[in-house]
Amino acid sequence: MTSRSHYHALCQQFKTIYHFEHLQALGDWDQATMMPAGGSQARGEAMAQLALHIHALKTAPSLAEHLAHAADEPLSAAQQANLREMRYQQRQATALPGKLVQAKTQLTYACEHAWRAQRQQNDWQGFKPNLEAVIALVREEAQILGEAQQLAPYDALLNKFEPGTTMAQIDRVFGDLKIWLPSLIQQVQAKQQAWPTKALPHATIAQQKALNLDVMTLLGFDFKQGRLDTSSHPFSGGVPGDVRITTRYDEHDFLTALFSTIHETGHARYEQGLPLEWRGQPAGNARSMAIHESQSLFFEMQMARGTGILPLLQQRINHHLGCQISELELQHWLTRVSPGRIRVDADEVTYPCHIMLRYEVEKGLIEGRLTVADLPEFWDAAMQSLLGLSTQGDYRNGCMQDIHWPVGELGYFPSYSLGAMYAAQFSASMQNQIGSIDALIAAGELTLVTQWLQDNIWSKGALLTTDELVIAATGETLNPAHFKQHLMTRYL
């Protein structure tokens, strides 16, 4: 064996893992979009078996041995980055017993499946025991992952989605937000009070589909490498050569589907733009979930609610829906700040409130200060305090609205707010380097905007750490001031 062979053996092993993760992505997508109810049990068992197998591949003694020796080999910087990502995945997997991985997959599949009907029926009593079982397992997971990394349990969960993130960091960022956000919301609402309110035009699902596909094309989605479907909770799934995004339609509110689609298109272009030469290796993956959300929110908030793209959206909406919406009407719809119960429909100013609430809930659940039974009351109180809304008895639009808890993904929510902040920071940097998004798009140069993302974010995969990536693109690490500046510029 030559000294280089350990690294190459690792590449082979991770390529195999990648193939099985391909099947995992397919199973997840299919379950949410295509699978009939009767398929649930067999699918849950198959996915649990698959998770166990992937876990076994990542925890194989031979993999650990190659990892131990590969660091001594003469590797390029990129190969070293790949090795860093391999080591991270291996450590995360090795910390957890296979039985727990398998049990969690099976339990969350069943919980999510039941949740879909339970949410529709506002059935908190039916959902509660399922969620309790999931939370119990996630607490166990957090405990084990935390011990392995010498992290607090909830920090360990944060690290699953954004390596390096801590409660201390989030607390600081959110603490700052809590100071200036409430008064900003009040100021914006006062300013917008004079805006006329007009109902959205009715739009059939067929019209909306055509509109969404057209806007995806405008935004550079490659349909040879992906598709758009319908699911009860919009998401982006699939694999880099075959990215599958979803939306859901409301005939009385075409903007909910359109802006979900734009959001997911941001995720999709990130995946479609990952470095081809690293495909199948850990370094070829997207950097992290906060960076992923920064791309979707860059598309949804920075780009698609700005003034540059407005006439392009207006023209497509009027064409597909057969209506006569003015630019001003559209702008009002896209930037109206209005506290509501649903996170995914929230405007970008009130959105962080939804995340802060969930963050507090998750910390409480993991640290044992809160039980699932406490959730509705806690939720209602927090919504009252943060946004002045009562959610009493409305579980489906309250603590049952998100897919994250039924599938056991605690620790994810902060990625949305970190993503919104990174998106504003990227936007500011882009403005300094090549011009503002709005000016570029107004000048017919939308592709320059996405090219900047391609060059600075997408093509980097996971070759850099989050901090390295953000510094290379913007000259500094996370700086929430850009987000504050963005909101004030756009909304005041």
Add this chain to the structure above:
Amino acid sequence: MTSRSHYHALCQQFKTIYHFEHLQALGDWDQATMMPAGGSQARGEAMAQLALHIHALKTAPSLAEHLAHAADEPLSAAQQANLREMRYQQRQATALPGKLVQAKTQLTYACEHAWRAQRQQNDWQGFKPNLEAVIALVREEAQILGEAQQLAPYDALLNKFEPGTTMAQIDRVFGDLKIWLPSLIQQVQAKQQAWPTKALPHATIAQQKALNLDVMTLLGFDFKQGRLDTSSHPFSGGVPGDVRITTRYDEHDFLTALFSTIHETGHARYEQGLPLEWRGQPAGNARSMAIHESQSLFFEMQMARGTGILPLLQQRINHHLGCQISELELQHWLTRVSPGRIRVDADEVTYPCHIMLRYEVEKGLIEGRLTVADLPEFWDAAMQSLLGLSTQGDYRNGCMQDIHWPVGELGYFPSYSLGAMYAAQFSASMQNQIGSIDALIAAGELTLVTQWLQDNIWSKGALLTTDELVIAATGETLNPAHFKQHLMTRYL
């Protein structure tokens, strides 16, 4: 370890295999229905990896050891049947090297993917080298499987789909057919010459979808355990709790989609009706492909082209298509005998000619008497001789029309004709036992027809061998006289 534990260990191992086969079924279905072109390479690699893994599970030394000891354990008759099916699967897998399994999966995925476009473009020159590579691998497979079972190579391929079938048996059956079928075709055509010809009404895809779903419901398809989609080649896939059938639409010929759907519904009900208590074990699978085709052809030919169901179909067609087709017109369409180039669109009288042609081609290719380069000429000569049709230059409706060869499934085609014969035999038995299909359906007792299939075929899974199953249901093994009788009764 107690003596019974070997059998139970085997059940565990085969349950694991079943879970991975679930993912295989999903990957296959998705590739044919949903996957964009860009997903092809990664999917092919993932599916090859999966095939290799399943192969490794089936050839594991521990599995062989449990198999060797389980036969000495005190097992029920059903458990012994399960053990027989386990042993068969293990032997088939063990005979083949893993590398060949992986290579074949990857090669056939690529070949099928390219074939879809090549077929549309009538691109024989593009398809030829791909097919040559597939045939070379299948010849190797046939050679190895044959040596392991002391069978001729093509017999080994036949055995993959219908264990126990031999060329000697097929030659006998087809030899007999060749004697009486040509004159029957002539007689029927002469009789039908006086039938008026009327064009089918135009039908949108939306109308046809609604019609097909309605007819599937009529035929007892359980939509909680399955779905209908579109693909370029209709097929039945998925898993027992989640059976996925496909069709393809032609606005000028709604019957092609409708009867594909009815055919696949027969396959689907077989899968949906398999014994729940054996799900996940080899004995819980469908018996074989000839028996599978007997169920699809029972639905498509015995049931749906008979006089009993005619008014039920007529009513649904007129309702969904907004037309006024008479019972007689519909009956003429459904029973008109007319030689054509396309197997899947063939009437049941000329259908065996399509199979006999393919059977001769496959034997020739495997035994080395024929090369892929010879195919177009051989095809044209055979079509001229069997059905009086020239297919020169028309590859897409000639030797490029079927999916079986691009995916490397040589040895399958005879299952269709064996299936047609078994279907006629089941129909005759049913008539003796509870009444004719037509009489039962005319009396509003369609469910008695499917209940007979449920009791005699579907619920048996693979607990009986094909001969045992057929004898239990009909009192004799395969008897082609019933098929001949059926055609003469219906068409003369």
